Amino acid sequence: MKKVTINDIAKKLGVTPSTISRALADNKRVSQATRDKVKKMAKEMGYQPNLMASSLRRGKSDMIGMIVPRINRHFFSNIISGVEEILNPAGYSLLIMQSHEELDSEIKAVNSLMRNRVGGIIISLSVETNTVDHLQGVVDANVPLVQFDRVCKDLKGPKVVNDNITGAYLATSNLLKSGFKRIAHFSGNKNINVYAERIQGYKKAIAEILGEVDEALILEDIITRDAGFETIQKVINEKEIDAVFCAGDYAAFGVFEGLKGLKADFPANFGLVGFGNEPFAEMLHPSLSSIEQDGRQIGRIAAQEMIAAINGDLHDIERLVPVQFIKRESIK
Amino acid sequence: MKKVTINDIAKKLGVTPSTISRALADNKRVSQATRDKVKKMAKEMGYQPNLMASSLRRGKSDMIGMIVPRINRHFFSNIISGVEEILNPAGYSLLIMQSHEELDSEIKAVNSLMRNRVGGIIISLSVETNTVDHLQGVVDANVPLVQFDRVCKDLKGPKVVNDNITGAYLATSNLLKSGFKRIAHFSGNKNINVYAERIQGYKKAIAEILGEVDEALILEDIITRDAGFETIQKVINEKEIDAVFCAGDYAAFGVFEGLKGLKADFPANFGLVGFGNEPFAEMLHPSLSSIEQDGRQIGRIAAQEMIAAINGDLHDIERLVPVQFIKRESIK
């Protein structure tokens, strides 16, 4: 079965394609009568506009590209849902790609989106991304670029990020309030804004309450479960710590597992807090305290910024999304 | 900065656009020398082909639409990764949409994909989907349709599904082997193939080993955590059960939680098995036995079937993907 075009409708109705086009767009230049007639016939014939032809002609597309490191993280899939929540009703579609945390894939994804002439790109950088030429190209091509979570400040345009500093501050200060004194921080790659900010929040809390920050308690590049598992065994005695604040829940789970084999009296006399509030956090026993980040909200804001940018007002700002401390059994 | 087109390259090189087009496509009708020259210039000018124009002219697009109930289920996001793994290297892009388990959204998604003239649609039906006119329309329009997981047999084309029967059989027979005799099955909506098949597998195991199937032990529409939590309290004594096989891990987790408040001696004298092997299954204490389903593999196969269909050989078959029983502490 061949696709029906406006020309088919035009022929059927004895008018020209331009009239059909305008009628379907509810243009006042065609009479109400013809508009109705056209719409009725269009429906009858099962007409589906060819968006590619339309985009080509208009020089702009209603497809928005989105690049995330991985789709199977709750955080990211929630963001995607938030984005869709705003974008779909506004008539846009989402073209989603994964970078798999690789710069190469990210570049390929950007190119693919550009070739598809998306109306804009929403992106969270991969951990590998240490150069942003590919994204500068997007900006230079005048394609709206909205960054979220892992962002690069050198690129112009809206950035939507968690209030990581406050989150880390809350996590740390709650551990302190519970009486823990030697709190280690298992962080990620310091070059990435989110981890740098969490370190900042951690330090702020320590400085405020204990006065002195022991830099030796901040350990980098511990974000996986395995890393958490191994590191806790290595450092628990060596550094004489009585609590850990992890920059991610997966690492926290590694610590959680590691603690089982150690003499540490967890959770009574050893504290643990994660970041991200993954679904499993509350399922553990003892349940894991964590920082809840509002993915949907980040997505919604990113989408709103995208629509604004498409409509001509690109805000070169950083929008902070509040986080929340979730206290559970892993902190007495 | 304006986008560069083949016409721009043509002018720069003093040839015609057709030559550029053919050169970039490595067509033997243009000399190797010109081909090299053109490609060099294209790269130099930062040329990115306009895929919309190309698709419009060729009458086909390299964009594949994919509709999943929700993106934030590990099962589905793994499938998406599997699909990408095959499709991206083959030069296709994925346009992903969520139905949010609503028929309405699903129909809208299908329409949107059709308007975007995708080259094919890969879909898992929403729970609400009780009519498939919208998908029949896809088939009628000659757009390849590949179904996976939740499928409708009435629609022609490839279907990629878990071996649900074997999975349920394994779960149940392992409970039986451990000595449990009154095993309840918490199922989903029986009208959906996956749940119907799991019931079938459950019955097969019971029939083989116990002989008689007690239909009263099969409870429908229990797939959420809350439903599992409430149901176990209601039925544990009433039906005198000593084990539960849930058609999903979330319901199993609800049962898990519910058991804590009950006098049941879990896991020593009460068995529990889920389905899906969600990441949290192994994190629980006691850890949850479950059926592991290979999402990536389902995705890969679906993608392969899609490519085959695009290339003209549409297989009207059902491809079964093996599952695996993961024995953990929740079954003694």
Next chain:
DNA sequence: CAAAATTGCGCAATCGTTTGTATTTGTGCG
């Protein structure tokens, strides 16, 4: 060496819409 085949490229139509500019038809007013 002339005829035929091959090579390399240009011409122009086309995909389905959109949109600026005609052109036709209809209305109001003096």
Next chain:
DNA sequence: CGCACAAATACAAACGATTGCGCAATTTTG
């Protein structure tokens, strides 16, 4: 009735790439 003017529709040129066909120059063939 005739003219200005508005309303409704038609015409045609784009958007950027692809591709069948044609034409010249070059090479092969008998």
